[in-house]
Amino acid sequence: MRPRSSRRSRAGNTIADVAREAGVSLMTVSRVMNGKANVREETRERVEAAIKALNYSPSAAARNLAAASEVRIGLLYSNPSAGYLNEFLVGSLDQASRANVQLVVQLCENKEDRAEIVRRLIDGGVDGLILPPPLCDADDIHQLLQEAEVPAVVVASGRPPVFLSSVNIDDRAAAAAMTLHLVKLGHKRIGFISGNPDQTASALRLYGYLDALGEAGQVSDPALVVEGLFTYRSGLDAAQQLLALEERPTAIFASNDDMAAAVVSVAHRMGLDVPGDLTVVGFDDAPQATTTWPELTTIRQPIADMSRAAVIQLVEDIRTSRDGRRLAPRHAQMTFELIQRESDAAPAA
């Protein structure tokens, strides 16, 4: 009787092939692949050569199964600006495939069925959740996660709950840096369009603006601060309000690029040149920032890096809690960058 036909389907080689090629045991190959310590340098090199020679790549399924470490994480998003989500997805996907974890991307639009969706994800076997803005500030979700003892990482929240890990930039310092930049250009009347009050980062950016003004010894005229919602439309309204002011600002700092683009649009329709008559700056370095004219000076958040970091942190949290160890949420802070493009200039004399 001939051996029953193999059930293999992957064209690729298996770890056994590599072991044979290198003249070592399976385990040694496994150790090399996982970067374990106890392998002699010479052996390691031999195995690596064999891996390269056979063009071997391990089966994620088998790995997960054997290591009993199948990790599935959910990425819950609502409707942030498209560019943000895009970059966020790319980063987390990349990291997820690197870390060999399955990423479940779930849309969650209305507030009503949030709880339902989260519960279903958890019941469905997700081991942890990533919450990009604006869901990063959804208290009801936090609550749910704490009760279910499901680890999660909130990203770009201004006020992350203590029991969840978080990844942020220092919104306050970033807004202060941008404001200071405007002050240094010589602007005395700097308008500010704040973000959606539902998102905690909004307040931080406002504080940053105020910090810088204070530091520069400028008084902050309350009329120069207008509330927006992070949407283009709200930016339109806010810009109209600011530019209708008797003593018009010479610069406007919008809390995100969508609103900044709206400001530019309004300025143009009023016949104002940007940046000749009005400096406009944004925040986020969204695609908007470069698909508008003039291109926007803005604050760059390393979104992809942040989402990557979130995945790493979450996987760590999940493994911790699986081992029965106590979860110790960590709060990471990434660095921002002020990107100067063409929408800012010194005020007209």
Add this chain to the structure above:
Amino acid sequence: MRPRSSRRSRAGNTIADVAREAGVSLMTVSRVMNGKANVREETRERVEAAIKALNYSPSAAARNLAAASEVRIGLLYSNPSAGYLNEFLVGSLDQASRANVQLVVQLCENKEDRAEIVRRLIDGGVDGLILPPPLCDADDIHQLLQEAEVPAVVVASGRPPVFLSSVNIDDRAAAAAMTLHLVKLGHKRIGFISGNPDQTASALRLYGYLDALGEAGQVSDPALVVEGLFTYRSGLDAAQQLLALEERPTAIFASNDDMAAAVVSVAHRMGLDVPGDLTVVGFDDAPQATTTWPELTTIRQPIADMSRAAVIQLVEDIRTSRDGRRLAPRHAQMTFELIQRESDAAPAA
């Protein structure tokens, strides 16, 4: 000696638990889950009850491994507009997780290392590739795939290679529909900004525009057709060119929304009202279309559906070729939709 500690980590139950609960064998449970035939109705119900009772959900890893049906597909993207990629990703991710296949998302920016990247993906064990625009038209990649006999699906290409499956909308018909819409509004001089000549869809959209003009019995003035590159910046140039014309067009149809937004911007800076003095329409229904003022009338492509369809088609192709059957590429066509917003109107009297 007590049994070595279990390596299980999943909190969830295994198929064995379900089998015990239902009082049947493992295989019977497996059969029920996979909807196989030979199971008595009564038994099936008992098993289903047990599954529900234990809140059982199978391990994807184990399934893949056992069925030897691990499928990994690569999504190769370069830098399309952010909104497009975003929607594309969401659709394909969703379908990938549904179909239990692993999605590898890979950036491929410069033309030089394309071949290298594709080769690495293939060697790395990807079973098939999805090519959204603009890579859908990369002949060198097609070549490579054909040689390596790797299935792939090109999305939104104007001229898909016969040996690869494709998913499209009818760009020509869509452009014709939009042009006809403008004609019906009463426009006699309709400017057209074509897309990047490297992308085959560009020509189709141009033909559609010409088709409709012909059908409406209008002559097409060559001066009214300007070449763009699908970028905002190229739209700026094209708009300037069109609006500098002695006999100015009363409407401009841009081949995508980025360029349409640029047209609006130029029009505003020239003091023209949109749509009062100039109608501007786009194509794609990108996020741009609604984060600009006025919101753009455009053609909606069902991008997410298209990417979902691409994944489905690709998985089918992969299984076909694994079974050793001959690959029979299929070309699917999805339906578009003309979305009327606020950027179009009848020409001024």
Add this chain to the structure above:
DNA sequence: TGCTTCGATGATAGCGCTATCTCTGATGAG
């Protein structure tokens, strides 16, 4: 020199599931 100690490596047993074969009655043809 004899014996512990330890680092490098090998052997083996699963991880949770499905493919495949085997078994068991019930059924119907002859």
Add this chain to the structure above:
DNA sequence: CTCATCAGAGATAGCGCTATCATCGAAGCA
């Protein structure tokens, strides 16, 4: 009444990998 046939169900052997324990020299030490 016997025997092939067949549907429903069980038993068993992996899928490709890693955890765990066993092994085996070489070094360290008294």
